[in-house]
Amino acid sequence: MSIGKRIKEIRANLHLTSNELAEKLNIPVRTIGSYEREEAQPSPKFLNALIENYYININWLLTGKGNMFISNRTEADINYIAQLQDRLNLSDEEISGLIDILDSDASREMVLKFIEIKKGNKEALESLIYNLQGIKAIYS
Numbered sequence: 483m484s485i486g487k488r489i490k491e492i493r494a495n496l497h498l499t500s501n502e503l504a505e506k507l508n509i510p511v512r513t514i515g516s517y518e519r520e521e522a523q524p525s526p527k528f529l530n531a532l533i534e535n536y537y538i539n540i541n542w543l544l545t546g547k548g549n550m551f552i553s554n555r556t557e558a559d560i561n562y563i564a565q566l567q568d569r570l571n572l573s574d575e576e577i578s579g580l581i582d583i584l585d586s587d588a589s590r591e592m593v594l595k596f597i598e599i600k601k602g603n604k605e606a607l608e609s610l611i612y613n614l615q616g617i618k619a620i621y622s
Contacts, residue, residue, distance in 0.1 A: 483546050486520040489532070492543075493518075495550065496536060497561060506564075507531045535574070536560060 483491075493503055493514075500518075504511040509528060516522040524532075532538055537560065539552045551560070567577040583589040592613060598606035 484520055485524060485544065486518045488543055488546060489514070489524065490518045492532065492536065492538060492550065496564070498564075506535060 493500065496503075498506075500511050500514045504514050507528065508531075513522070513528070517524045517528070529540075529543065533540055533543065533552075537551050539548050539550060542548045542550050563577060563581065566572070566580075567574075572580065584593065592610065595606045595610040595613075599610065
C-alpha cells in the first residue's frame, strides 16, 4: 500500500473529511487530495504534523509495517479528544496540556474526584480539599 493510501486510511480511521484534516493541519484541502491520489509526495512538515496530531506510527506511515497508532490510545480515544478540542475550542497546546494532565496518575485522580464531587460525593470533596491544601503548601 502506498503512503497516499495510508494517509487516506488514517482519515477513514479517524472519521475525518479531507476538509477537516486540512483545517486541523492548516494546509490546503487540495494538498491532501494530491497526496492521497499520489500526485505529490507528502512534505516532511505535513508528515510531522500528522504524526504529532494523531499519534501516527511513523514506521507504519512510511512502510506500512507495525500499528497505525503509536500510543495505546484507541481510535475512539483520538476521536473523543478531537471532539473535546472542538467542543471546548481548545488550542493544540491546551489539548496537549490536558492530555498530559490526564496521563498523570495523580492529576487523573484529582479529575476523577471532581467528577465524584459533581455526582454529590462529599468524601471526594473533602479528599480533594486535602490534596489541594498539600499542593498549596508545596508551592507556597
